[in-house]
Amino acid sequence: MSASLYCKNYPVPAVNKKEALRFAFCAQADAEVELLFDSCMREMAPCLSCKVCYAEFPVNLKGNLIYLGFTCVESADLAKNLAGCERIVLFAATVGAGVDRLIAKYSRVSPAKAHMLQALGSERVESLCDVFCEEIAKNAAEHGFSVRPRFSPGYGDLELALQTQIFQTLDIKRNLGVSLNESLLMFPSKSVTAIVGLKKI
């Protein structure tokens, strides 16, 4: 069941401002929101520490039962996502605990800023995942594979409990410094685990 496990540090990805504002429930920004966004960007920039660890596994589907190489789960939604895939990349990404410290700082004194930091932090880790997944896609294409959209525990009917196996498999606590609490929430909170299906073209 062992697979090669890799860890990589990443430079801070480019900001997808539209996405960040969407996370903040803001379809259109006025001057004050712009100012708030800029100040959040400035304060967050030095706090980011982007890391990814990942491993590749074979995958087998028997109806909704999915043999993921490191464990077996039942999920109609993931089965649909992985239909026709031969392999998966399992990965975990984090932008570090600095973001949480910043959010904690403002949560009591400026809900507006805390809210925007929260949104920006989510965008940061999602953008990191985008960068990583593009790399995977490029690499996969060279070997004749296409990639499926990433799929995380908690999406659709894929149970969050899968986090426990993912954490063990990728040794995430050690490799990324991310821990999982009893409620299966991650800290640093701006962290993502996901599965990317690889399908033969």
Add this chain to the structure above:
Amino acid sequence: MNISEFLKENIVILDGGMGTLLQKAGLAPGEEPERWNITHPDVVENLQRAYFDAGSNVVSANTFGANTLKFAPEELEDIVKSALEIAKRARESSCGKQEKFVALDIGPTGKLLKPYGDFEFEDAVSVFAKTVKLGEKYGADLILIETMNDSYETKAALLAAKENSSLPVFVSNAYGEDGKLMTGASPAAMVALAEGMGASAVGANCSLGPRALRGVVEELLSCASVPVILKPNAGLPKSDGVNTFYDVSAEDFANEVARDVCDGVRVVGGCCGTTPEYIAALAEKIKNIAPVPVTEKNITCVSSYTHAVSFREDPVLIGERINPTGKKRFKQALCENDIDYILGEGISQEEKGAHILDVNVGLPEIDEKEMMCCVVRELQAVTDLPLQIDTADPAAMEAALRIYNGKAMINSVNGKEESMRAVFPLVKKYGGVVVALTLDERGIPETAEQRIEIAEKILSTAKEYGIDKKDIVFDTLAMTISADNKAALATLRALAYIKNTLGCHTSLGVSNISFGLPVREAVNSTFFALALENGLSAAIMNPYSVDMMKTYHTFRALHGLDENCAEYIDFAQGLPTQTAQSTVSAPSKSADSGKTALQDAIVKGLREKAGALTKQMLETVPALDIVNSEIIPALDIVGKGFEAKTVYLPQLLISAEAAKAAFEEIKAFVASSDGQMSKKCDFVIATVRGDVHDIGKNIVKLLLENYGFNVTDLGKDVPAEEIVKAVELLHAPLVGLSALMTTTVPAMEETIKLLRVRAPWCKVIVGGAVLTKEYADRIGADKYAAEALDTVRYAESVYNQANG
């Protein structure tokens, strides 16, 4: 020879990795390695003997994860007992000729402490305490606290070790690539904390290879006055698909670590990926290197959970604003348990350039100990500045020092026997830099000479308690010159003597000097300049005072402490100009929108302008009129826009904060005229037990306050009992509960059940990401609020029904 004596003259060699070797020997993934002390004692013993044979002076018993969170008490005792027996058997049967010791090994509990996690500091202390007691009982020679990536958990473990044993304690942390702990602490901050509490050695282990840890080691060596530990991994983990291996060979590892030993590291070993082979190579490599003597660095410093602040040439500013003396608005905040106001004062002072925050919450009508702990706990979650615990009550002082995440500044001790007897043991136990006032049983001496005498007495008494003079900062007491025109001179002369002749750092509460005089700022800032020139190291001052900040920045520029005057120029450019101050025009209708200037400022979310306009209006308009005809209509404009989806959540929040700034001016005005603001009714709000998310709750609170509700915020992770008690006490007609995680919805349901029994009059509103209308109905809530404004609307309807 015991380990402390051995450490004085020698380089101490620790052992190497354990976990990976046990896995090779058959430990299954997920199996607790500590159970092997019972099931496979021979395997553990052979491994440990191999380390002693390879040259280790200290082998850690297999107790890294041995704590009551993982094992039942009886099993824990068996595990620790056999762990130490095994290690001692390995020692006796080893062929190694070196001095050999066994350590009780203590790793992280695996649970994250508050504020990031849900584990209480004192719970962590008791978990560690149980392991420590067993370690001492079964004959460990020392305690090794290692791989900690959180300063707060490190403190919990160290406190437990010191309170429950007399063994020497080595403290080692896991630093990331950024050279900091996961929760943010720098090596200098960890040295301050660990040394302050009496650790025998401090250092770094795990997470990285020796080369990547070099920066951390350099910083440790530059500030530690105790031996430095280095116990790195064999590089980074790699996997070939079958086995995990590390990328630094035994030979390279030994070469790298030997370099650090030449630089002054005194305790060395290996962590993940290292084996007896690595330790043997290391022992061979360093056998002829003479240990670099450990020197006293004489650094006066305090620390927060992120960084250390040292007293050197550069003056240290201690913000004085968290103090009720002479501040009616602050007193009101304390009486109303309005912690947010206090936190706001903390953050504003940080933004104005304070380096340390003084925390004084003493008021006759409140429980100072409880309030002090609450404020320290909350402040250290929002600001990374070190705190100065300012209280005359030793019980409050001890409680605050205990939970403080770092090495605190302590205000104060003085030359009275009683004061020194109460304060010095606390400084010794918890660490800290204490401000010593040069007064004693006879009061404040008039002359400089008498103050110096008291300072010398304080120093010699401190020494008896084992407190070094670097941890004492003298305050030669600024007294007002309006009562005695020689007062400033006596203060300054004593100051200069203590700094230059006794070689101690100094601090002054600068603003006392001008009491009773007009234009106090002028006197304060000039006195501040004189004191700095006479050797003042730190000032307790008001960072909002432009005059004081001018003096500070000018002094630094004039003393060559500000390269290219860059910081001075930066400061000068940020100063408000005369014209900018007058741009706040009188309240008037703005031409285009039909809104008044204040309404416009709130709608646009201009926080400072809204505050300034309100302040101006208060000179002529009754407070209540401003609320009813300016602020509330402005909030309604924004609220309606939000409901019509032309205004989005961030804009709503920015406007709400601008309105809050307006309210803050009104509160300050009403407090200063000893008035009372009428409030609609009580509203108790909390995030339920088990849930640590509070942004949503804070948003609702902000809006409710703006609409005139008297909000009691119980915070996050609040047990049902506490919520019900608060509702009963206030007879609150409304309570708002927030839960963000599916796992905490049951806690919400439990709270509602208890409320129905004991506070049947109370309407319950629930909200949070995981809730739906159906779920809210099922758990018996009166109202499901999908949006923050839903809560406000519902609360208003309940209030209006009850009040006609």
